[in-house]
Amino acid sequence: MVTIKDIAKQAGVTPSTVSRVLNQSGGYSDKTRQKVLQIAAELHYQKNEAASNLVAQTSNVIGVLITNATTSFAAPIIDGIEDWAYQHGIRILLAHCGLNDAARLKACLDLMAGQKVSGILSISVQFDATNLALLKQLGLPLVSLGVKVDGYPTVAIDDEKAAYTGTKYLLNRGYRRIALAAIDPTDPQTGQARCHGYQRALQKTGLAPLIIPGDYSFQAGYQAAKQLWQAALPPEAIFAASDDAAAGIVFYAQSQGLAVPEQLAVLGFDNSYVADLVYPGLTTVEQPFAQMGQLAIEALVMKTPLPDQVAYQIKERHSVGWR
Amino acid sequence: MVTIKDIAKQAGVTPSTVSRVLNQSGGYSDKTRQKVLQIAAELHYQKNEAASNLVAQTSNVIGVLITNATTSFAAPIIDGIEDWAYQHGIRILLAHCGLNDAARLKACLDLMAGQKVSGILSISVQFDATNLALLKQLGLPLVSLGVKVDGYPTVAIDDEKAAYTGTKYLLNRGYRRIALAAIDPTDPQTGQARCHGYQRALQKTGLAPLIIPGDYSFQAGYQAAKQLWQAALPPEAIFAASDDAAAGIVFYAQSQGLAVPEQLAVLGFDNSYVADLVYPGLTTVEQPFAQMGQLAIEALVMKTPLPDQVAYQIKERHSVGWR
DNA sequence: GCGGTTTCAGCAACCGCTTTCAAAAACATT
DNA sequence: AATGTTTTTGAAAGCGGTTGCTGAAACCGC
Numbered sequence: 001m002v003t004i005k006d007i008a009k010q011a012g013v014t015p016s017t018v019s020r021v022l023n024q025s026g027g028y029s030d031k032t033r034q035k036v037l038q039i040a041a042e043l044h045y046q047k048n049e050a051a052s053n054l055v056a057q058t059s060n061v062i063g064v065l066i067t068n069a070t071t072s073f074a075a076p077i078i079d080g081i082e083d084w085a086y087q088h089g090i091r092i093l094l095a096h097c098g099l100n101d102a103a104r105l106k107a108c109l110d111l112m113a114g115q116k117v118s119g120i121l122s123i124s125v126q127f128d129a130t131n132l133a134l135l136k137q138l139g140l141p142l143v144s145l146g147v148k149v150d151g152y153p154t155v156a157i158d159d160e161k162a163a164y165t166g167t168k169y170l171l172n173r174g175y176r177r178i179a180l181a182a183i184d185p186t187d188p189q190t191g192q193a194r195c196h197g198y199q200r201a202l203q204k205t206g207l208a209p210l211i212i213p214g215d216y217s218f219q220a221g222y223q224a225a226k227q228l229w230q231a232a233l234p235p236e237a238i239f240a241a242s243d244d245a246a247a248g249i250v251f252y253a254q255s256q257g258l259a260v261p262e263q264l265a266v267l268g269f270d271n272s273y274v275a276d277l278v279y280p281g282l283t284t285v286e287q288p289f290a291q292m293g294q295l296a297i298e299a300l301v302m303k304t305p306l307p308d309q310v311a312y313q314i315k316e317r318h319s320v321g322w323r
Numbered sequence: 324m325v326t327i328k329d330i331a332k333q334a335g336v337t338p339s340t341v342s343r344v345l346n347q348s349g350g351y352s353d354k355t356r357q358k359v360l361q362i363a364a365e366l367h368y369q370k371n372e373a374a375s376n377l378v379a380q381t382s383n384v385i386g387v388l389i390t391n392a393t394t395s396f397a398a399p400i401i402d403g404i405e406d407w408a409y410q411h412g413i414r415i416l417l418a419h420c421g422l423n424d425a426a427r428l429k430a431c432l433d434l435m436a437g438q439k440v441s442g443i444l445s446i447s448v449q450f451d452a453t454n455l456a457l458l459k460q461l462g463l464p465l466v467s468l469g470v471k472v473d474g475y476p477t478v479a480i481d482d483e484k485a486a487y488t489g490t491k492y493l494l495n496r497g498y499r500r501i502a503l504a505a506i507d508p509t510d511p512q513t514g515q516a517r518c519h520g521y522q523r524a525l526q527k528t529g530l531a532p533l534i535i536p537g538d539y540s541f542q543a544g545y546q547a548a549k550q551l552w553q554a555a556l557p558p559e560a561i562f563a564a565s566d567d568a569a570a571g572i573v574f575y576a577q578s579q580g581l582a583v584p585e586q587l588a589v590l591g592f593d594n595s596y597v598a599d600l601v602y603p604g605l606t607t608v609e610q611p612f613a614q615m616g617q618l619a620i621e622a623l624v625m626k627t628p629l630p631d632q633v634a635y636q637i638k639e640r641h642s643v644g645w646r
Numbered sequence: 647g648c649g650g651t652t653t654c655a656g657c658a659a660c661c662g663c664t665t666t667c668a669a670a671a672a673c674a675t676t
Numbered sequence: 677a678a679t680g681t682t683t684t685t686g687a688a689a690g691c692g693g694t695t696g697c698t699g700a701a702a703c704c705g706c
Binding site: 336337338339340343350351352355374376377378379380 | 653654655656657658660661662663
């Protein structure tokens with residue numbers, strides 16, 4: 001284990017000087033700088049972050065909190081975060097806090113505190129009151145992605161408006177009986193906002209809203225489609241709460257020999273990975289996940305202000321046609 | 324910031340004692356233990372891992388090296404790792420090293436060394452000679468997932484055998500003209516092994532192998548299908564190198580109005596997330612990713628021996644029929 | 647109640663790096 | 677050449693735990 005002492009000895013200076021050179025904190029001559037740097041390189045010096053963090057009382061590590069990785073949108077966000085972090089010498093401590101698992105979330109928070117992370121990025125994590133209080137007490141900066149966390153900045157699209165736009169898009173294309181599927185209307189954030197946007201778009205037309213609740217999953221989409229299709233008057237288009245759900249709907253359609261979009265149009269949400277995978281490719285409301293991740297980490301680390309809302313747009317593929 | 328000193332003062336003992344109690348390293352009475360623990364809880368004591376790691380010269384953090392998260396199989400592996408880690412008080416430092424990006428891999432290794440991680444888990448990361456040497460020099464234990472890293476334990480399925488089994492499965496079902504698609508035969512590990520397995524299975528039958536190279540991606544699958552279908556004698560079945568590629572093949576089939584599996588059978592590889600998403604559901608050679616992740620981290624942390632090979636199996640859905 | 651053993655707790659050094667303060671060296675000014 | 681100013685370097689304390697060593701206290705059998 002080579003330490004700054006070793007370098008100091010070889011260079012004929014004191015550890016203080018080595019430290020100053022290595023941190024570029026000024027107060028050394030060009031000559032010593034060169035010598036120190038050279039010897040450090042020769043010796044393959046590797047700074048002990050623990051020691052450094054100890055005196056700094058912080059670290060260049062940020063904690064990333066996710067519910068779990070196997071959600072279609074987590075991966076691109078993580079990629080976005082990671083790339084930015086790499087370019088800025090920031091490290092990422094990953095922790096899964098599960099879905100609404102207060103105990104595990106607390107454990108994660110403790111972990112972050114113990115590791116003296118310099119900030120936390122939470123991806124779609126809902127904070128209960130206790131953990132929110134704990135978080136406040138820790139005094140760590142946090143940026144939340146996708147979900148509003150009281151008292152902390154959030155990066156998210158405007159779900160209400162996005163749902164409105166999506167619904168409007170279907171209307172403009174001539175669809176009339178439009179269902180909203182696989183959404184959780186009890187979810188105070190995303191779910192409700194999207195329901196509202198959907199209803200607002202329909203209101204003007206006098207059409208009746210039709211919401212099939214669900215948990216955004218493939219299964220939820222599949223079940224919703226099944227249920228809708230067995231009704232007396234099936235919808236012409238289904239606005240899915242996620243691309244996964246949209247895939248479920250398409251799957252159902254395929255299994256019934258229904259042509260998409262001719263007999264049933266499907267509009268997805270997310271523009272995730274799966275949108276390209278299913279046939280036909282999903283027309284979907286895009287959330288720029290990677291970019292959101294970058295934005296979030298940048299705001300967290302640089303303390304730059306966050307845009308109020310992230311731009312979304314409709315990514316057109318082939319699951320919606322004209323009617 | 325509450326430290327063991329604060330606890331010590333309140334409890335009327337010295338920091339040493341507090342430390343011993345907190346670490347359960349023995350040498351204290353039941354009375355002091357209770358008092359210390361109680362006060363620690365009252366004060367919301369949070370151990371400073373940096374300080375602890377400094378003296379221990381190690382940490383309960385393990386580094387997880389991935390190329391990037393947006394690969395269909397990375398997520399379940401990470402989930403598997405994370406769950407195990409959580410249960411064992413291990414933390415995860417995540418780093419992306421890109422695909423064959425030696426500079427970035429080196430940066431990751433440096434990072435791991437600096438953070439004094441207790442071990443490294445690399446997921447499908449190929450080590451070049453220089454970085455391999457660096458790794459050896461660091462002296463850190465490593466377990467590799469999916470790819471063989473010279474001198475370190477690996478958890479992976481037997482690709483040769485798996486490909487053999489998959490091909491055999493198709494043969495048994497009556498398919499004769501079987502192509503292997505979207506595979507990289509120059510990849511010394513996985514790719515080659517699978518090609519061999521495929522060829523070995525065909526050899527006995529006297530059938531001619533037909534390999535369409537590719538990079539395991541959806542696009543590669545799509546292109547391969549296209550190419551194969553435009554040939555004079557299209558195959559009856561395609562064995563895809565990944566589920567992503569299989570999805571691409573199915574996508575192509577759908578776009579051409581080819582029924583799967585009636586007109587074209589598709590066998591996937593991985594049993595990833597997407598196998599359930601496309602229609603028809605993919606029959607595929609399953610790799611138990613989450614389990615592999617757990618196995619790997621367990622081997623890394625507990626230094627338990629690794630099974631030579633992980634069990635794979637064919638997960639039947641509906642993209643392969645009978646002929 | 648006494649020597650001997652075991653248990654419990656304190657002292658102090660240390661992990662590797664950073665940073666303040668003071669001293670020394672280099673340089674500039676008259 | 678003497679003084680003042682700035683730059684460069686060193687000494688030392690400390691970040692918050694951990695741990696070997698030592699002494700004190702508690703417990704043991706006789």
